[in-house]
Amino acid sequence: MGVFSALTTAVTGMQAQSYALENISGNIANSRTAGFKRVDTSFSDLVPDTALNRQIAGSVNAYSRATNTIQGDPLATRIDSNAAINGDGFFVVDQRQRGVGSNTLFANSDLYTRRGDFDFDADGYLVNGSGYYLKGQKIDPVTGQVIGSQPEVLRITKDQFPAQATTAIEYSANIPAYPKTNSADINTPGSELLGPGTDFPGADPRTVAAGGTGTVDGADVTRFLNRSIPGGSVTVYDELGRAASVELRWAKVSNASAGPPATVDTWNLFVAQNTSAAAGEVAYRNAGVAVQFDSKGLMTSPTGGNIPMPNMTIGGVDISTISMTTGNNSLTQNGDSSGQTNARRIGQNGYTAGTLDRVSISGEGQVIGTFSNGQVVALAQIAIARFNAGNALKRLDGGAFEETIESGSPIVGLGTSALIGGNVEQSNTDIADEFSKMIITQQAYSANTKVITTAQEMLRDVFNIIR
Incomplete structure (x- = not known):
């Protein structure tokens, strides 16, 4: 045989x-x-x-x-919505059954793939070259919190991103101990100060607590400019996203070296309301707080470093409930030969409404949206699944895989892996x-x-x- x-x-x-x-x-x-x-x-x-x-x-x-667990080389595609997994894991995807747009029906079954050439279709879904739809969890663009607990097919539309009113101005600067205003004369003590009386016969612009009105009359603008120095400017927004330029000016009102009643160096902050104001109209408003510094140039008042901005209307835009945050050491009074304010940083937290310009994928698997108003916000978290026995997955058409008893249940999360945006994993x-x-x-x-x-x-x- x-x-x-x-x-x-x-x-x-x-x-x-x-x-x-x-x-x-x-x-x-x-x-x-x-x-x-x-x-x-x-x-x-x-x-x-x-x-x-x-x-x-x-x-x-x-x-x-x-x-299945042997990784192919990543290839840069320059398409922001493409992604390659560097390490273990699979994209979680689904298949379309019927319908279009928001009425699209999916199989509601989790499939897995390493093919990351995802791109947007006409309805805002991320679909790869084999027709599989990417799944993940939406992120609230305002709170940054993940919505829901189970992955669903991601749909990212170009909805308008709402405006946010400015509530805080971040300010970091050094104010000169001796401001070189237009009226300052080193031989005349106090000439650098903003004083009452003959300087402003119409109205004393210092804080109300110091006996002033807290405003600069349109007739006194030239006098005020000669007794103050610029503090920088920043654009702020109201609740509708309308912009207004906030121009700041600092005026020193007392020197500790002059002796009692002054015991500390004191400044007043002014905000321009209408620089073209006529007589009897308000040109600048005082923040209404005495900003004081000790002998080391550190701010001692107001406590905590927050300076409330005056409620006002600038160019028809209502600006209210804004606070300037300086921290304890961000605003100082030190000697400066220029005699001018050195504004190191002026920022704010408001913005106008915007629309989605582009998306990209981060290494953590987040879909990042860049909006026309400059905001960069996480929109979704891509679902990544890992298996204890990835080579035991069942192969399907189009580079997809299906869970089997031998592969075990999926472990959701990137683990030690990372995503490479703008790349596609090759064979x-x-x-x-x-x-x-x-x-x-x-x-x-x-x-x-x-x-x-x-x-x-x-x-x-x-x-x-x-x-």
Whole structure:
């Protein structure tokens, strides 16, 4: 029976090598398919139960060996919505069944893929080149909190991002101990100060607590400008997103060196309301707080460093409930040869309404939206799933995989992996390696046919003996 067994064994060898060649062919065909995972072939011998001194090599069987966990090289595409996973994990995706726009119905089943060439369709869904729709969780753009607990198909529309009224101005600056105003004369003590009386016969612009009106009359603008120094400007917004430019000016009102009743250096902050105001109209408003510094130039009042801005209307825009935050050391009074305010930072937290300009994907898997008003906000968290046995996933068309009992349940989260935005993972097929395997497979197949030919000749010799 040895010759007949050799025939059947050679046939299994040919079948196994044919199976291997089929896998090699598929790997080469998909060497340029994004996210493709090659299928290797493993061989297993089939040995009949025989006595110890009569054992034979036996037949062979071929099995597929998955490479789902072997990463392909990332390729930069310059498409912001593309992403490649650097490390373990799969994108969670779904399939469309029917409908369009907000009425689109999906299969509501989680599938998994490494193909990250996602791009927006006409309805705002992120879909890859094989037609699978990306899943994740929406993020509230205002609070930054993730919405919901289960991944759903992501749909990002170009809705308008609402305006936010300015509530705080961040201010960091140094005010000169001796302000070089237009009226300042080093030989005349107090000439650098903003004083009452003859300086402003119409109205004392200092704080009400100091006996002033807290406003600069339009008739006194020139006098006021000669007794104060610029403090910088910043654009703020009301609840409708309308912009107004806030111009700041500092005026020193007392020197501690002059002696009682002054014991500290005191300044007043003014905000321009209408620089073209006529007589009897308000040109500048006082913040209404005495800003004081100790002998080391550190601000001692107001406590906490917050200076409330005056409620006012600038250019028809109502500005109210704004506070200037300086911290304890951001606003100082130190010597400065220029005699002018050195504003290191002026910022604010408001913005006008905006529309979505572009999106990108961060390393943490967030879909980041950049809006026309300059705001950069996280819009969604992409769902990433990892498996204890990723190579046991079932392959589907289009580079997708399906969970199996052998693969285990998905573990949601990036873990130690990261996303590379603007990139797509390439096939993990190595053409040179596949050609090497193809040559070996061809030789093994030919060798098996030689065995069949030899067995056939041996059988013919047996039949010739009978004749």
